[in-house]
Amino acid sequence: QIVLTQSPAIMSASLGEEITLTCSASSSVSYMHWYQQKSGTSPKLLIYSTSNLASGVPSRFSGSGSGTFYSLTISSVEAEDAADYYCHQWSSYPTFGGGTKLEIK
């Protein structure tokens, strides 16, 4: 199965900062999807098929990548973005990355 490695494990960002979270796949995948999970809630779809924003997701979020390397960028971090972020692929057997915890300074 394809292993997804996310980095960093923990990111601390200031309000208004631009940040990039990355997801590396052990083999090439067709698409990457991203979920956001805030404390005490279930995962919420953030970006699908590498670069498409899910319904209601602010435009400060964007996704890109191909093959084995994908990224999620927040152009200007807001306090409400504090959460865990998971990448996910289903090109073959579905797997999730280990997550990146975003903390706001």
Next chain:
Amino acid sequence: EVQLVESGGGLVKPGGSLKLSCAASGFAFSSYDMSWVRQTPEKRLEWVAYISSGGGSTYYPDTVKGRFTISRDNAKNTLYLQMSSLKSEDTAMYYCARHYNWEFTDYWGQGTSVTVSS
């Protein structure tokens, strides 16, 4: 509004069984493939079962194959997960999730907690 409400979790001894339910509303349940995904106490996410919209196709990872059975009742808008021969490593929050297409899920329920311990 899409709603998925899981129930049936609890504390069970190793080797025991449990049946989870997921009540769906706010969308045409019978038109959507569904999955169960679990999140361990260490926050690792793991897909555990998939079922097609009509129920004719099901898939499982090797970790649960032969022990877990996914099913659905489209007349009742309800998804199920029958779990047997439970192990401590099955301890997790279990979420039902609706598929947007084969490749990803777009809505998740709030989860139901399963603890396997003696």
